[in-house]
Amino acid sequence: MIIIKRALCTECQICMGICSWSHYGENTTKRSRIMVEADWPKVPTITVCLACKDHECVSACPHDALKWENWILLDKDQCDSCGLCAEACPVDGIHMDPITDLPMICDTCEGEFQCVVWCPTQALIRKPHER
Amino acid sequence: MKTWHGYTGNVLDVDLSNETIVKSELDETLVAEYAGGKGFGAKILYDQLAPRIDPLSPENILVFATGPLTGTLAPASGRFEVCTKSPATNLWLDSNCGGFFGPELKFAGYDVVIVRGKAQNPILLVVDNDRAELKSASDLWGLDTFTTHQRIKERFGKDQRIACIGPAGEKCVRYASIISEYRALGRGGVGAVMGSKNLKAIAVRGSQSLAIADPHKFMKTCREAFNELANHPDTGGGRQKYGTNVILSVMDEAGIHPVRNFQKVKFEGAASLNEETISRLYTRNKACFGCPIYCSKIAEVDAGKYKGCFTEGPEYENVWAFGANCENPDPAAIVQAEYLCDYYGMDGISTGGMIGYLMECVEKGFIRESDIGFSLRFGDADAIIKAIHMIGKREGPADLWGEGVSKVSRHYPEAVDLAMHVKGLELPAYDPRGSTGMALAYATSDRGGCHLRSWPIGEELLATEQRMDLFSTEFKPELVKTQQDLFCLINCIGMCLFTTFALNLKQIAPFLCTVTGIEEFSSSEQLLKAGERVNNLVRLFNIREGLTKDMDSLPARFFKEPLKEGPCKGRVVDLEQLRAEYYLVRGWNSNGIPTAAKLKELGI
Numbered sequence: 069m070i071i072i073k074r075a076l077c078t079e080c081q082i083c084m085g086i087c088s089w090s091h092y093g094e095n096t097t098k099r100s101r102i103m104v105e106a107d108w109p110k111v112p113t114i115t116v117c118l119a120c121k122d123h124e125c126v127s128a129c130p131h132d133a134l135k136w137e138n139w140i141l142l143d144k145d146q147c148d149s150c151g152l153c154a155e156a157c158p159v160d161g162i163h164m165d166p167i168t169d170l171p172m173i174c175d176t177c178e179g180e181f182q183c184v185v186w187c188p189t190q191a192l193i194r195k196p197h198e199r
Numbered sequence: 200m201k202t203w204h205g206y207t208g209n210v211l212d213v214d215l216s217n218e219t220i221v222k223s224e225l226d227e228t229l230v231a232e233y234a235g236g237k238g239f240g241a242k243i244l245y246d247q248l249a250p251r252i253d254p255l256s257p258e259n260i261l262v263f264a265t266g267p268l269t270g271t272l273a274p275a276s277g278r279f280e281v282c283t284k285s286p287a288t289n290l291w292l293d294s295n296c297g298g299f300f301g302p303e304l305k306f307a308g309y310d311v312v313i314v315r316g317k318a319q320n321p322i323l324l325v326v327d328n329d330r331a332e333l334k335s336a337s338d339l340w341g342l343d344t345f346t347t348h349q350r351i352k353e354r355f356g357k358d359q360r361i362a363c364i365g366p367a368g369e370k371c372v373r374y375a376s377i378i379s380e381y382r383a384l385g386r387g388g389v390g391a392v393m394g395s396k397n398l399k400a401i402a403v404r405g406s407q408s409l410a411i412a413d414p415h416k417f418m419k420t421c422r423e424a425f426n427e428l429a430n431h432p433d434t435g436g437g438r439q440k441y442g443t444n445v446i447l448s449v450m451d452e453a454g455i456h457p458v459r460n461f462q463k464v465k466f467e468g469a470a471s472l473n474e475e476t477i478s479r480l481y482t483r484n485k486a487c488f489g490c491p492i493y494c495s496k497i498a499e500v501d502a503g504k505y506k507g508c509f510t511e512g513p514e515y516e517n518v519w520a521f522g523a524n525c526e527n528p529d530p531a532a533i534v535q536a537e538y539l540c541d542y543y544g545m546d547g548i549s550t551g552g553m554i555g556y557l558m559e560c561v562e563k564g565f566i567r568e569s570d571i572g573f574s575l576r577f578g579d580a581d582a583i584i585k586a587i588h589m590i591g592k593r594e595g596p597a598d599l600w601g602e603g604v605s606k607v608s609r610h611y612p613e614a615v616d617l618a619m620h621v622k623g624l625e626l627p628a629y630d631p632r633g634s635t636g637m638a639l640a641y642a643t644s645d646r647g648g649c650h651l652r653s654w655p656i657g658e659e660l661l662a663t664e665q666r667m668d669l670f671s672t673e674f675k676p677e678l679v680k681t682q683q684d685l686f687c688l689i690n691c692i693g694m695c696l697f698t699t700f701a702l703n704l705k706q707i708a709p710f711l712c713t714v715t716g717i718e719e720f721s722s723s724e725q726l727l728k729a730g731e732r733v734n735n736l737v738r739l740f741n742i743r744e745g746l747t748k749d750m751d752s753l754p755a756r757f758f759k760e761p762l763k764e765g766p767c768k769g770r771v772v773d774l775e776q777l778r779a780e781y782y783l784v785r786g787w788n789s790n791g792i793p794t795a796a797k798l799k800e801l802g803i
Binding site: 078086167 | 405406
């Protein structure tokens, strides 16, 4: 999972750009699973799935479209874009895709953590493996 | 229909007089020749702006233009340009800004927004992807830029990105800025042009993505460039730590940091006003879109009479303008001064230049203190703050001060030499007596007294290898020309000038050809030629507006008054020969007019 150090975030949105790029091959910040929101001049807010243990999004889904398997997986065919998962998320870590209207949930780039790799300030870091 | 890469291929043409909005396709022939940004603005204004109009009349045109890299993952590519005829110089003006507005415009599907005419009442342009509408802005008129941002976001969504003016722009202060996401398109009065059109703001939201011609090679280029920037001592070191103030001590020690409106170069307050003391006020780093350099800072004052004051900055130029230039050693007052400039929406350099000029006029008795109404003396921080408030509102005598030093100095003929400007634009923070490069850079800049058309001081004072002599004229014309063409190109493509500290044109060219797929962009010679083409077109624009050789000059002080102290003691500027050589290097005739052969070579 990703650990967030808000105070180090400069709002450059490189994480959002690289997230959209990694998942959809598109140069935009609008299809990102991680969201940086500015509240100038205050420290920005970063929201992304933090891979909590409760999986409230999974329980909240009325269509059984979500399941946990190393990260949250979405079954697009089951999803009707109701958004209840996003509402249930305790950390506002689920964002709706402006193009498809499906929920976008961090899959850690299947362990590659592209946002962590590209963040210039280490505002995003990867939680070390629990031993 | 053509498939565009890098570019969106769309232009939004807004006529405020008729309240019409027309969407059209970008002219394909413009692209390879003029690249984008400043290049698009130059071509559009040269072709479409009637000569010798009043810049504050409805006839003037505002061009908001992005470049092919704006909004891409290329580092520091969040920039856009606003081009128009300047109310400060009556000549060409382009003003550049980072932040998030440019990328958002691209994500909404537009490369360029052209604004013409004048609205009858205060108006607001709201762009949401395909939908573009004009809405009443009567309830926003009179508001400062910060509240304007807030209100528009409350009304149309917090993800709207905004470019707006404040009270100074509404009242057509000739150096009013446009404030966009708390950053400024500072110089030359773009905000006044917006105000003269009754256009309070443009708000943009988009949800699209940009097509990249060669994604694989593009990402490889990005990764390499990010590494270069991170490893460079400036872009990955000093600039990240101190912001643009990183050069303060260097300039002070070199004796070219102007003090008391360019009367001297030794600043008694340097001990309390340098990059170290200023950086103590920084609370966090701030970046523009896609930028790993994060030169911007949030500064907050935690004690004293300015306790609680904050700003995004303060930037090097403003630290000088309200610091050494007014002989004020208090960083806290500078934070407040910069905040107020953003609040009213006006340029910090010109505002500080105006106040410095007034202070010298008072000191020398050319202007009576009773005419000003309060004590305005060098070193008085409270007086600086008071003057900024007055200029922002154009209150009392400050109604005149809103005209800028060039126009104000005509009211005081004996004090005309005290007005530190080139072509009507107030000078920034380098004394040209200490640098032949900067002397030529100021004199030949297309928008007047400006350090961002070329920055030879970097090669004269800061270069780690092959440093050039500050006082020698050798190769300075060549240096200034090449830098002007390079910087112009950077302003065309939507990248930040600061990337050029670490990346050369050979490293930037791969971005352009992998993003756009345009073969011509793979050659750095061709790219530099594009920069030269735009500069020559702008020169033709300026000549059409009445520019003459005499105006490619400097304030008389630099020719007549030798520096009295420091490493540059005894120096004055000798411009004549330098300028003549520059014209020659440029392929212009002895009057500074591009020759037919040069224009043919550039395909103009």
